[in-house]
Amino acid sequence: METKQTVLEIRDLKVNFDTPTGVVPAVRGVDINVKAGETVAIVGESGSGKSQTMMAAMGLLASNGRTEGTVEYGGRNILGLPIRELNKVRGEKITMIFQEPMTSLDPLYTIGRQLAEPMVVHGGLSWKEAKAKALDLLKLVNIPEPERKIKAYPYEMSGGQRQRVMIAMALANDPDVLIADEPTTALDVTTQAQILDLLADLQKRLGMAVIFITHDLGIVRQISDRVYVMKTGEVVESGNTVEIFTNPQHPYTRMLLDAEPTGSKALVPESATPLLEVQKVNVEFVLDSGFLKPANTLRAVNDVSLFLKKGQTLGVVGESGSGKSTLGRAILNLLPATGRVVYNGELITGKSRAQMQKLRRNMQLVFQDPFGSLSPRLTVGQIISEGLLVHEPSLSAKDRDQRACQALEEVSLDPSVRNRYPHEFSGGQRQRIAIARTMVLKPDLVVLDEPTSALDRTIQKQIVELLRELQTAHDLTYLFISHDLAVVRAIADTVMVMKSGQVIEAGPTEDIFQSPQDEYTKKLIGAALFTQNQLKASA
Amino acid sequence: MSDITQEIGAAPERGRSLWDDARDRLLANKAAVGSMIVLAVITFLSVVGPMLSPHEFDTVYRDYVRVPASLEAYPRAEQVQPAFEKLAQRARFNIGSYERNGDVVVVKVSSRRAINPKSTRYFDRSDIFKNAQLLDMSDDKKSATLQADINYLHFYFGTDANGRDMMTRTFIAGRVSLTIGLLATAVAIFIGVLYGATSGYLGGRIDQMMMRVVDILYSLPFIFFVIMLVVFFGRNFVLMFIAVGAVEWLDMARIVRGQTLTIKRQEYVQAAEAMGVSDGGIVRRHIIPNTLGPVVVYMTLLVPKVILLESFLSFLGLGVQEPMTSWGVLISEGARNLQGAAWMLIFPSIFLTSTLFALNFIGDGLRDALDPKDR
Numbered sequence: 001m002e003t004k005q006t007v008l009e010i011r012d013l014k015v016n017f018d019t020p021t022g023v024v025p026a027v028r029g030v031d032i033n034v035k036a037g038e039t040v041a042i043v044g045e046s047g048s049g050k051s052q053t054m055m056a057a058m059g060l061l062a063s064n065g066r067t068e069g070t071v072e073y074g075g076r077n078i079l080g081l082p083i084r085e086l087n088k089v090r091g092e093k094i095t096m097i098f099q100e101p102m103t104s105l106d107p108l109y110t111i112g113r114q115l116a117e118p119m120v121v122h123g124g125l126s127w128k129e130a131k132a133k134a135l136d137l138l139k140l141v142n143i144p145e146p147e148r149k150i151k152a153y154p155y156e157m158s159g160g161q162r163q164r165v166m167i168a169m170a171l172a173n174d175p176d177v178l179i180a181d182e183p184t185t186a187l188d189v190t191t192q193a194q195i196l197d198l199l200a201d202l203q204k205r206l207g208m209a210v211i212f213i214t215h216d217l218g219i220v221r222q223i224s225d226r227v228y229v230m231k232t233g234e235v236v237e238s239g240n241t242v243e244i245f246t247n248p249q250h251p252y253t254r255m256l257l258d259a260e261p262t263g264s265k266a267l268v269p270e271s272a273t274p275l276l277e278v279q280k281v282n283v284e285f286v287l288d289s290g291f292l293k294p295a296n297t298l299r300a301v302n303d304v305s306l307f308l309k310k311g312q313t314l315g316v317v318g319e320s321g322s323g324k325s326t327l328g329r330a331i332l333n334l335l336p337a338t339g340r341v342v343y344n345g346e347l348i349t350g351k352s353r354a355q356m357q358k359l360r361r362n363m364q365l366v367f368q369d370p371f372g373s374l375s376p377r378l379t380v381g382q383i384i385s386e387g388l389l390v391h392e393p394s395l396s397a398k399d400r401d402q403r404a405c406q407a408l409e410e411v412s413l414d415p416s417v418r419n420r421y422p423h424e425f426s427g428g429q430r431q432r433i434a435i436a437r438t439m440v441l442k443p444d445l446v447v448l449d450e451p452t453s454a455l456d457r458t459i460q461k462q463i464v465e466l467l468r469e470l471q472t473a474h475d476l477t478y479l480f481i482s483h484d485l486a487v488v489r490a491i492a493d494t495v496m497v498m499k500s501g502q503v504i505e506a507g508p509t510e511d512i513f514q515s516p517q518d519e520y521t522k523k524l525i526g527a528a529l530f531t532q533n534q535l536k537a538s539a
Numbered sequence: 540m541s542d543i544t545q546e547i548g549a550a551p552e553r554g555r556s557l558w559d560d561a562r563d564r565l566l567a568n569k570a571a572v573g574s575m576i577v578l579a580v581i582t583f584l585s586v587v588g589p590m591l592s593p594h595e596f597d598t599v600y601r602d603y604v605r606v607p608a609s610l611e612a613y614p615r616a617e618q619v620q621p622a623f624e625k626l627a628q629r630a631r632f633n634i635g636s637y638e639r640n641g642d643v644v645v646v647k648v649s650s651r652r653a654i655n656p657k658s659t660r661y662f663d664r665s666d667i668f669k670n671a672q673l674l675d676m677s678d679d680k681k682s683a684t685l686q687a688d689i690n691y692l693h694f695y696f697g698t699d700a701n702g703r704d705m706m707t708r709t710f711i712a713g714r715v716s717l718t719i720g721l722l723a724t725a726v727a728i729f730i731g732v733l734y735g736a737t738s739g740y741l742g743g744r745i746d747q748m749m750m751r752v753v754d755i756l757y758s759l760p761f762i763f764f765v766i767m768l769v770v771f772f773g774r775n776f777v778l779m780f781i782a783v784g785a786v787e788w789l790d791m792a793r794i795v796r797g798q799t800l801t802i803k804r805q806e807y808v809q810a811a812e813a814m815g816v817s818d819g820g821i822v823r824r825h826i827i828p829n830t831l832g833p834v835v836v837y838m839t840l841l842v843p844k845v846i847l848l849e850s851f852l853s854f855l856g857l858g859v860q861e862p863m864t865s866w867g868v869l870i871s872e873g874a875r876n877l878q879g880a881a882w883m884l885i886f887p888s889i890f891l892t893s894t895l896f897a898l899n900f901i902g903d904g905l906r907d908a909l910d911p912k913d914r
Contacts, residue, residue, distance in 0.1 A: 332813060334809070334812060334813060356815065357815045358815075360813065360814055360815030361814075361815065363813075364813065364814070365809075365810065365813040367806045367809070367810060368806075369806055372805055372806040372807065373806035373807050373809075373810050374807055374810075375807040375811075375824070375825050375828075375829070376557055376807075376829065377556065377557060377558075377828040377829055377831075378824065378825075378828070379556075382824075386811065386814065386816060386820075386824065387814045387815075387816075389816075389820070390814060390815050390816050390817070390820065391815065421556050421557065423557065434810070437810070437814075441814070
């Protein structure tokens, strides 16, 4: 290990952004070195500067960014090289893959062409040779039916396959260093596991160094040799992966390691009052309909039944496209659905909007994206008190303000922030505001649609705790939709696993996690827990 | 973006809205700020200028038809004597001696018949002299000394083909053009935003029907529409901006509808729906405020468009009627008199083009300020 040669060395790298309000430092003097063939992970929460460090090293900063320091590759400083010189290194010897496989491929060209083009333009190969090499690369990254897929367009491929194509592209010129910037964050857990296996396998075979940027410590533990922990633009701790995990020195590292949502929820007693009964709910979407051909429909939710008692938390898990969010909206009668939804003894399926109006205050919805779910032009106070405007129109403006303050206090935010606008808050704070908005109406049932997925682990933990406190304080019933099994395990007492619109398995949380019956559930739990169980054991 | 995890005071503080941020970015844009100053000056001149100007916008100076723009006062020294001689001839005076002392002309006049004391009005009526008096009337009343002050007038922008002061007329025209520009734009935005937001938000069949109405109105020839309005209601200043506004709202409605279609899929709209907020409340509180960015930008581009449309209509004789005037009317007159009286074209053109430039720059600045990502 020690004898291996350093391929990339970053010394005292600083990145500053010029903004109208002054210079914002993003990276404040970072030293990172990468040896041939090793995997280095850079970990940190959002805003820690981990991506900006690598972007700066690659000369990919936004136009208002300025860099200082040195980035040494192959004995020379590549920082600030002219583009032409830099391109000899960048994209050939040091390549990058990004988080979003959906947008990094051009939708208008076939996979084969996108793979072959750089080889023709930069590598001087003929189209025929390049196509052959592209096929080899697709085989290398284990894409099924590579001969057919090479002629496919990006939209014909799944997210995982697209990420594989991106990796194939990055491997085209036998790079020395592969920088992977959160390459699995946008993927489902089972796909994530496959991609990680693929990367580990490729590294073993091709012997390149991998720099893995991520916020997920589970991944870090699994794949990396060494870790750099970053916080607010500085490396606070670095070292051997095993050492960092077993004996973290810096309090921040300890906090990160400790950020796994913990705890569990006891089942509600048998005698609890039933609140919601859902029988054989179906939701269909018309994909395309023509004059003459029959409508092509997609059944997003297929004969789903469930039962919720007061105070219960039902975790709905499944990968993207499993219909779990659609189910949540169908239960709230926000989508046309067939079947029976009985809420508190009242049949709500097929009720018109006006008829639903009264029930709305009791049934609330919290969204995944804390950036999109708050109206950007309203103040926090206005956002929170909007529901009161509808459901308690007799309240005076002063009373509404009072109630908004109470709701903010309940979610542990200072009420004095109520005249601010959503963009002035961080993701976690925004999610608290979104929760306050539902709490102000004192609901019975809250459908939480991936409320923690867009947040950092440490923030997730806080939100889970907040939700738990609110549940005990107000005897709330939750329908918790998530793909994150660790969070579901911590908050739900019952779990329902969904796949392609159908319920695969349901039961008390610990039963499902300890002894899953269905193959798919086993696979899902296996993929998720290889990181988390290890983490729990060590932390 | 910066987080505000730091200390939060006890008193409720005012947050910075997106509008505040946009305003700061706009004020940092030199071209936009310069344009705003230019626009403010032009607006100020248009509103206050006619009141301060010594001339009325419809006063005709027959002695100063098409005089060039000048900082010096009229009449010029060499104009005075010929003008006097002409007037004396009309008053049937014979001129004895002509003498000019500064601003006063003293002339010995005689006549074959008795001099009528009222004949001084020939001189007073002229634009060149004032306070004409007959002094030292001889006993036979056939000769006298006529003393008259020279009436100095300034025409900084010259005069038009009827001898009206161009400066006052340009200012008055500014009032008309800017008023029409702003009012018609306000009408267009009011109708367009409401219509577009409603159509886009309700969607489905209602959207289809509302947008087909827009399509039908689009296909009406504009001039035909204006002529019809004029035939039904007669020529009227108010009618002008109703006509223009009623046509321009169509673009606005389409823009706002498009915006609404994207906004209504935002989670905050779904959140409001899940909360049971009525359609009206969602459109008013969530949709319209979020479409206003593009609307404001479009507005700054619409104002110049409307000013030009008004010029066009006035040019055809369907718009503002004499003696009232607008920049469009002045420019069309100026174009007819371009040979020999270029000032009639130049001054209103400077005002119109600087207004249009300023508005376009402001629109550009606003676009950048409201949508900084796209720069």
